[in-house]
Amino acid sequence: xxxxxxxxxxxxxxxxxxxxxxxxxxxxxxxxxxxxxxxxxxxxxxxxxxxxxxxxxxxxxxxxxxxxxxxxxxxxxxxxxxxxxxxxxxxxxxxxxxxxxxxxxxxxxxxxxxxxxxxxxxxxxxxxxxxxxxxxxxxxxxxxxxxxxxxxxxxxxxxxxxxxxxxxxxxxxxxxxxxxxxxxxxxxxxxxxxxxxxxxxxxxxxxxxxxxxxxxxxxxxxxxxxxxxxxxxxxxxxxxxxxxxxxxxxxxxxxxxxxxxxxxxxxxxxxxxxxxxxxxxxxxxxxxxxxxxxxxxxxxxxxxxxxxxxxxxxxxxxxxxxxxxxxxxxxxxxxxxxxxxxxxxxxxxxxxxxxx
Numbered sequence: 595x596x597x598x599x600x601x602x603x604x605x606x607x608x609x610x611x612x613x614x615x616x617x618x619x620x621x622x623x624x625x626x627x628x629x630x631x632x633x634x635x636x637x638x639x640x641x642x643x644x645x646x647x648x649x650x651x652x653x654x655x656x657x658x659x660x661x662x663x664x665x666x667x668x669x670x671x672x673x674x675x676x677x678x679x680x681x682x683x684x685x686x687x688x689x690x691x692x693x694x695x696x697x698x699x700x701x702x703x704x705x706x707x708x709x710x711x712x713x714x715x716x717x718x719x720x721x722x723x724x725x726x727x728x729x730x731x732x733x734x735x736x737x738x739x740x741x742x743x744x745x746x747x748x749x750x751x752x753x754x755x756x757x758x759x760x761x762x763x764x765x766x767x768x769x770x771x772x773x774x775x776x777x778x779x780x781x782x783x784x785x786x787x788x789x790x791x792x793x794x795x796x797x798x799x800x801x802x803x804x805x806x807x808x809x810x811x812x813x814x815x816x817x818x819x820x821x822x823x824x825x826x827x828x829x830x831x832x833x834x835x836x837x838x839x840x841x842x843x844x845x846x847x848x849x850x851x852x853x854x855x856x857x858x859x860x861x862x863x864x865x866x867x868x869x870x871x872x873x874x875x876x877x878x879x880x881x882x883x884x885x886x887x888x889x890x891x892x893x894x895x896x897x898x899x900x901x902x903x904x905x906x907x908x909x910x911x912x913x914x915x916x917x918x919x920x921x922x923x924x925x926x927x928x929x930x931x932x933x934x935x936x937x938x939x940x941x942x943x944x945x946x947x948x949x950x
Contacts, residue, residue: 635812637808638686638687639686639804639808641805642805643805647802647805647806650805650807651806654806654807654819655818655819662810663819665694666694666810666811666814666819668699668824669823670823670824670826671827672712672827674826676693679738679742680741680745682745683742683745684749685749688808689745689758691808692744692804694807695800695804696712696713697713701736701737702735702859710735711732711734711736711740712740712741712744713734713740713741713743713744715740720740723744723746724746725743729863730863730865730868732860733860735862736860737859748761751765756782759801762800763784763787763793763800766796771792771793774792775790775792784801829857829876829877829878830876830880830884831873831876831881832884833871833874834866834871834874834888836870836897837866838865838866838872838888839865840855840858840861840874841864842897843874843876847883848880848884848887849877857876864900865897865900865946868918868946900946901941901942901943902941902943903942904936904937909933910936919944919945924942924944924945926945927942927943927945
């Protein structure tokens, strides 16, 4: 561990001038990564080395070792695709490591604050940047669409603050907090704002954590980590004309249901949205098989059913309208349910794709 930190320190040169992020630190070790040379990785976001970064490097080599190895393995699935999207938006591609510290590259990640997906969007921010968050679809979980939204959001933050460190701090702690800190101090230096106590602990640690993740991700062996990367994301596309369950889609594609679900994490009910043509991701080289098999499936057999938990005010008639189902079909699917005595919390099966 000590050797790894020494190697990191030797690797970083060219003295830079930001203040040390910790009030109790007397001897700062801030360095910028030098220009790339043969055999040495390079980064397109600022990489500064100090004691705060060093603590995160230490953490990832000790208590956080298993966690970061899992995250780096998942990176194999998503990193190439996410980098391409960031490049398309004209952003530094190493911002991909922000997704790593946010979610560990897990599209189904869910926080206590109700942030969701690879980029941990709150619903309000997600909708502001064009993502759908509905009963049927949560595009915060879609690795591609969410990355386009995150890129737009990060670009806006950078244009306002002129610093990737402050953009990252705003992404984590909110732009209003960063604006307030700048207004009160007159400084746009992340480390200065940290030292003066304007950020909470999570935001104060966010940039050092990002830097440490970026350092380790490009040279895991330097830090004693062995990573077996997942294969890159790859898929075909198939179109369905209306509500279709992922079980039916998987069967038509000749694939396993978990594989199709993993490719479409945004379909939170396990079915495509009713009344809508929808493109689903399919396992590679299964598109033609899916199209041929799907065309032979009767419309009433495509969607199957979905579970619904009764809420106050629900009636079978209202549910039939809301789901585009049929009252008779709902009664048939729930023979033990007495329509006049629906109870809050009761579970119903709603057949989909039924014409009223």
